[in-house]
Structure formats: C-alpha cells, structure tokens
Amino acid sequence: MSDLFSQSLRDVLKVSASSEPTPGGGSIAAITAGFAASMASMVCNLTIGKKKYKDVEEQVTRIRDRALALMNRAEDLVQADMAVFGRFMECYKMPASTDEEKERREHLIQEALKGATETPLDIARAAVSILELVDELAPIGSQMAISDAGVAAFLADAAVRSALLNVDINVPLIKDQSFVAKALEHKNGLLEQAAVLKDRAVATVSRRLQSS
Amino acid sequence: MSDLFSQSLRDVLKVSASSEPTPGGGSIAAITAGFAASMASMVCNLTIGKKKYKDVEEQVTRIRDRALALMNRAEDLVQADMAVFGRFMECYKMPASTDEEKERREHLIQEALKGATETPLDIARAAVSILELVDELAPIGSQMAISDAGVAAFLADAAVRSALLNVDINVPLIKDQSFVAKALEHKNGLLEQAAVLKDRAVATVSRRLQSS
Numbered sequence: 001m002s003d004l005f006s007q008s009l010r011d012v013l014k015v016s017a018s019s020e021p022t023p024g025g026g027s028i029a030a031i032t033a034g035f036a037a038s039m040a041s042m043v044c045n046l047t048i049g050k051k052k053y054k055d056v057e058e059q060v061t062r063i064r065d066r067a068l069a070l071m072n073r074a075e076d077l078v079q080a081d082m083a084v085f086g087r088f089m090e091c092y093k094m095p096a097s098t099d100e101e102k103e104r105r106e107h108l109i110q111e112a113l114k115g116a117t118e119t120p121l122d123i124a125r126a127a128v129s130i131l132e133l134v135d136e137l138a139p140i141g142s143q144m145a146i147s148d149a150g151v152a153a154f155l156a157d158a159a160v161r162s163a164l165l166n167v168d169i170n171v172p173l174i175k176d177q178s179f180v181a182k183a184l185e186h187k188n189g190l191l192e193q194a195a196v197l198k199d200r201a202v203a204t205v206s207r208r209l210q211s212s
Numbered sequence: 213m214s215d216l217f218s219q220s221l222r223d224v225l226k227v228s229a230s231s232e233p234t235p236g237g238g239s240i241a242a243i244t245a246g247f248a249a250s251m252a253s254m255v256c257n258l259t260i261g262k263k264k265y266k267d268v269e270e271q272v273t274r275i276r277d278r279a280l281a282l283m284n285r286a287e288d289l290v291q292a293d294m295a296v297f298g299r300f301m302e303c304y305k306m307p308a309s310t311d312e313e314k315e316r317r318e319h320l321i322q323e324a325l326k327g328a329t330e331t332p333l334d335i336a337r338a339a340v341s342i343l344e345l346v347d348e349l350a351p352i353g354s355q356m357a358i359s360d361a362g363v364a365a366f367l368a369d370a371a372v373r374s375a376l377l378n379v380d381i382n383v384p385l386i387k388d389q390s391f392v393a394k395a396l397e398h399k400n401g402l403l404e405q406a407a408v409l410k411d412r413a414v415a416t417v418s419r420r421l422q423s424s
Contacts, residue, residue, distance in 0.1 A: 009224050009243070010217040013283055016250035019257035025363035028247050031221070032367060035240050038228035045231035071225055147377035151237035155244060158370035165359035165366075168421045209380045 004082070005075050021089060026081040026120045029162035033127040034074030036155035040133050041067040043149045047142040056140040063133050070130050077123045084119050088112040113174050117183050120166035124190045127159035131197035138204035150205035157198040160190060216294070217287050233301060238293040238332045241374035245339040246286030248367035252345050253279040255361045259354040268352040275345050282342050289335045296331050300324040325386050329395050332378035336402045339371035343409035350416035362417035369410040372402060 004012055004023060012031075016023050023031075044064030047053045053060065091112050094105040134152045141149050167187045171180050216224055216235060224243075228235050235243075256276030259265045265272065303324050306317040346364045353361050379399045383392050 005222040006220050008218050009221050012221050013246050013250045017253035017283060025251060025360040028251055028363055034225050038225045039237060039240055041229035071229060147381040148237040150377045151240055151374040154370040154374045158366040162363040162366045165362045169359040
C-alpha cells in the first residue's frame with residue numbers, strides 16, 4: 001500500500017472498499033481533489049492553442065500549470081494521510097501496563113490525532129486552491145469543454161467537505177484545546193471559502209451552458 | 213484507452229488532465245461514483261462482524277453487496293461514456309459533400325448526441341442509488357467510520373451533479389424535442405432525489421459525529 005498511485009484504478013477502488021484501514025476517507029478526498037485538478041487542467045488544454053481563446057492563452061497556461069502542480073500535490077497528501085493513519089494505529093498497539101507506558105502512549109496518540117487533523121486540513125486547503133483556479137477558469141475556458149469546469153468545481157467542493165469530516169471525527173479526542181480551537185477556525189474558514197468559490201464557478205458555468 | 217480501470221491511478225489522472233477527449237467529465241463523474249460506493253462498502257465492512265452492530269449485520273451486509281455491485285457498474289458506465297464519445301467524434305470525420313452524405317452524417321450525430329445524454333443520466337441514476345444506500349447506512353453504520361459515510365454522500369452527490377452537466381451541454385444540440393423534454397424531466401428528478409438523500413445522510417452523519 002506504500003504507493004497507491006502505481007496501483008490500477010480497479011485495485012485502488014477494491015482496497016478502498018475493503019475493511020483495510022487505508023486508504024480511508026481523507027485519502028479518497030485527496031484523490032477526488034486530484035480528479036478535480038485533472039478536469040481543470042483538461043479544460044485548459046482544450047483552450048490553449050485555439051485562435052478563439054488567444055487573448056487568454058497565457059492566463060490559461062498559468063492556470064493549467066498550477067492545476068497540474070495541485071494534481072501532483074494530491075498524491076503527496078494521500079501518502080501523508082495514509083502515513084498519519086499508520087502512526088495512529090501503531091499507538092494503539094503500544095504497551096500500557098505502567099504509568100510511564102500509559103503516559104507515553106497517550107502522548108503519542110495525542111500527537112497522531114493532531115496529525116490526523118492537520119492532514120485533512122491540508123487536503124481541504126489544496127482543494128480550495130483548485131476551486132480558486134476553477135473560479136478563474138470558468139469565465140474564460142473553452143465553451144466546448146465548459147461543463148468539465150463545472151465537474152472540477154463539484155469534485156473540488158466535495159473533496160473539501162469530505163476531508164473536513166476527518167477534522168470533525170478527530171477533534172473531540174484532542175485534549176489541547178488551543179489546537180482544537182485553531183483547527184475548527186481553520187476548518188470553518190475553508191468551508192466558507194469553498195462555498196463562495198464553488199457557487200460562483202458553477203453559476204458561471206451554468207450561464208455559459210445556457211448561452212451555448 | 214480501452215480499459216481505463218487496468219491503468220495505474222497516476223496514469224488515469226494524467227490522461228484525464230490532458231487534451232485527450234476521453235476520459236471526459238462524464239467518465240470522471242462515474243469514477244467518483246465508484247469511489248463513493250467504495251466508501252459506503254468500507255463503512256459496511258467495518259460494521260460487519262462487530263458485536264455492537266450485530267442487530268444490523270444482515271442489513272449492512274446487503275448494503276455492502278449493493279455498494280460493490282454499484283462500484284462495478286461505475287466501471288461499465290465509464291466504458292459506455294468513452295464509447296459514446298468515440299462515436300460522436302467519428303461522426304464529425306464523416307464526409308458531407310452530397311445531400312445524402314450530409315443527411316446521414318446529421319442523423320448519426322443526432323443519435324450520438326442522444327447517447328451522450330443517456331449515458332450521463334445512467335451515471336447520475338447509479339450515483340443516486342449509491343446515495344440511497346448511504347442514506348440507509350448513515351444511521352446504523354459503525355460510529356468509528358461514520359465520517360466515511362459522509363464522504364460517500366458528498367462524492368455521490370458531486371457525481372450526480374457532474375454527470376448531469378453533460379446533459380446540459382448536449383440537449384441544446386438535439387432536435388428531437390420530445391427526447392429533450394424527457395431527458396430534462398429525468399435530470400430534474402434525479403437532482404431533486406439527490407438533494408434530499410444527500411442532505412438527510414449528511415445531517416445524520418453530523419448528528420452522530422457530534423454525539424461521539
């Protein structure tokens with residue numbers, strides 16, 4: 001399971017569907033963000049080189065390059081999510097007979113919980129960055145492929161919301177209340193940003209679909 | 213490109229991001245529905261065999277089996293989406309010098325457009341079926357994995373909306389107005405169903421996350 005992205009799509013789905021602890025919802029959210037970035041990139045690639053869109057070619061090329069960078073980042077985030085989960089599971093196997101062992105185990109569990117909260121926040125932030133790109137692309141990307149800019153918006157938004165459920169499930173177990181407060185503030189900010197960007201991008205796509 | 217699911221996840225993302233016509237947004241919507249089904253199945257697999265959930269084990273096993281069937285169906289739908297797109301592209305390469313050639317070409321384009329509308333409707337319907345499973349699973353699936361039922365709901369909803377954008381982009385080009393009216397009615401029905409099921413499933417997941 002060390003390199004999920006080298007496995008066939010069929011095998012990735014199969015292992016996701018199983019009771020194996022990884023990939024879990026955070027990783028699947030990151031993969032979905034990767035597909036959102038791929039759709040943004042495709043729309044850019046179908047816009048670049050077309051006479052009709054010559055005026056925006058430079059801007060669309062920049063968007064495409066950032067989309068591809070975020071698509072690659074999704075792969076790193078899946079690795080991070082699976083690694084965090086592994087550390088978490090290891091803690092629960094640690095001995096807890098003496099007070100010292102119990103304290104050490106609890107400390108490492110708390111650290112793992114913080115990691116299991118930070119990585120989904122990173123995944124959601126990457127997906128918000130994809131929404132920023134889609135919001136910029138929706139008014140200028142090729143009319144022919146504009147529905148796929150909408151697909152990118154829906155998938156990136158779902159990736160944000162899916163990733164952030166992993167914040168909700170972990171924070172009740174975290175004792176460091178200042179960490180929890182910051183994580184929840186970060187989460188709410190990302191949710192708000194995602195809603196604004198997604199709604200605007202989808203409205204632009206709908207308008208352009210109606211005028212086609 | 214004949215068997216996308218045998219390719220590595222990395223290569224699938226790469227070809228999606230390129231200017232290759234397939235896989236397009238409809239196929240990516242179907243893949244997202246597949247991941248939604250995989251998350252529903254995972255939650256079931258983490259519920260089955262646990263003493264705490266013995267009372268719902270039979271029901272959850274049935275949900276798991278239906279989720280796996282829908283995950284496999286996603287693969288067929290991707291193939292169908294890519295095949296339809298191929299037919300569509302072939303039409304545009306057909307000769308159109310004589311009136312007879314023009315008429316034949318236009319007839320086949322119209323048929324391809326109908327296929328390119330029906331397949332996304334099939335994808336959206338499959339994703340709505342996944343939402344029905346998630347809606348049934350959300351109140352009874354393992355508390356430990358309940359955030360992943362939420363992930364399944366967000367992804368299936370995004371798959372519905374993404375697939376249906378391909379209806380919007382094709383119907384303005386279809387001349388058979390009775391076909392168009394039926395397609396739009398079907399589309400609106402699926403959107404309404406998806407909204408109700410997704411909202412209820414996500415509300416259940418949120419309630420259970422708060423009580424954990």
